[in-house]
Amino acid sequence: MTTTQTLRPADSSRLAVQVSHASVVYQTADTPVHALSDIDLDIAEGEFVSLIGPSGCGKTTLMRVIADLEHISAGQVLVNGVSPHDARLARAYGYVFQAPALFPWRTVLGNVTLPLQIQGKGRAEARQIAQEHLERVGLKGFEGKYPWQLSGGMQQRVSIARALSFEPKILMMDEPFGALDEITRDRLNEQLQQLWQRERRTVVFVTHSIAEAVYLSTKIVVMSPRPGRIVKVIQSPLPDERHLGLRDTPEFMALAHEVREALADGHHG
Numbered sequence: 001m002t003t004t005q006t007l008r009p010a011d012s013s014r015l016a017v018q019v020s021h022a023s024v025v026y027q028t029a030d031t032p033v034h035a036l037s038d039i040d041l042d043i044a045e046g047e048f049v050s051l052i053g054p055s056g057c058g059k060t061t062l063m064r065v066i067a068d069l070e071h072i073s074a075g076q077v078l079v080n081g082v083s084p085h086d087a088r089l090a091r092a093y094g095y096v097f098q099a100p101a102l103f104p105w106r107t108v109l110g111n112v113t114l115p116l117q118i119q120g121k122g123r124a125e126a127r128q129i130a131q132e133h134l135e136r137v138g139l140k141g142f143e144g145k146y147p148w149q150l151s152g153g154m155q156q157r158v159s160i161a162r163a164l165s166f167e168p169k170i171l172m173m174d175e176p177f178g179a180l181d182e183i184t185r186d187r188l189n190e191q192l193q194q195l196w197q198r199e200r201r202t203v204v205f206v207t208h209s210i211a212e213a214v215y216l217s218t219k220i221v222v223m224s225p226r227p228g229r230i231v232k233v234i235q236s237p238l239p240d241e242r243h244l245g246l247r248d249t250p251e252f253m254a255l256a257h258e259v260r261e262a263l264a265d266g267h268h269g
């Protein structure tokens, strides 16, 4: 075996996501919509990557492409070294969307156990896994409540517990805290950051908030208006261990400024 052959699998195995020259064109009844243009993006295992950009720039489309919910029109996407389709079959993904999408007629515990049971886990095992994950998002004691008895932030934590209960390699979060008030959002940002620190799971996170992206991410991907392109990829210089007070530091503000400038460049460029 040559050196090149031994190096390649090791290198790519550390990459959770490799997007190369990817474009997406939606075919509509009138004109085709060029949603993504020539996207190149590498995400290493354990990175927390935020996609930020103006409305309609293709953030959700890029996330959907990575998660095998959308097909690319050109280019290549690899997830854990295989196609997004194969990664999905291997249950690589967990999803958290803007609306928690919980079943109102099931309890908190029932909402987390249901997909596990559908996946074939026994009742007792599903309950145990669900309880563990609810505890990890700070919802111990709320297992018997119904979604409508919880605040929006708590509901979103149930959906995070549900997504994590599959132990996905990659957690996909599409504006998960967009509908929450600022105080709740801050708290959930802090909890998510702590969760990421403990588990170092790969996270792909879509947001409109510069502060949220800067606070949470190890890498910030700034996108331009349609057709969505990557304007800048910023590797965060901030320490991995973070607290909300970090937002008042010059380092944080400098990074937020850099993201804002890149967004403005994307708009005008």
Ligand SMILES: Nc1ncnc2c1ncn2[C@@H]1O[C@H](COP(=O)(O)OP(=O)(O)OP(=O)(O)O)[C@@H](O)[C@H]1O
Pocket (backbone or CB within 6 Å): 026, 027, 028, 033, 034, 035, 053, 054, 055, 056, 057, 058, 059, 060, 061, 062, 226
């Ligand atoms: N199924 C579809 N058919 C046609 N056009 C679509 C489809 N899905 C998305 N688009 C268009 O593709 C572009 C990118 O959409 P996308 O939802 O990925 O953007 P976004 O950056 O996530 O937007 P937002 O921040 O508003 O959620 C938009 O112009 C949108 O209207």
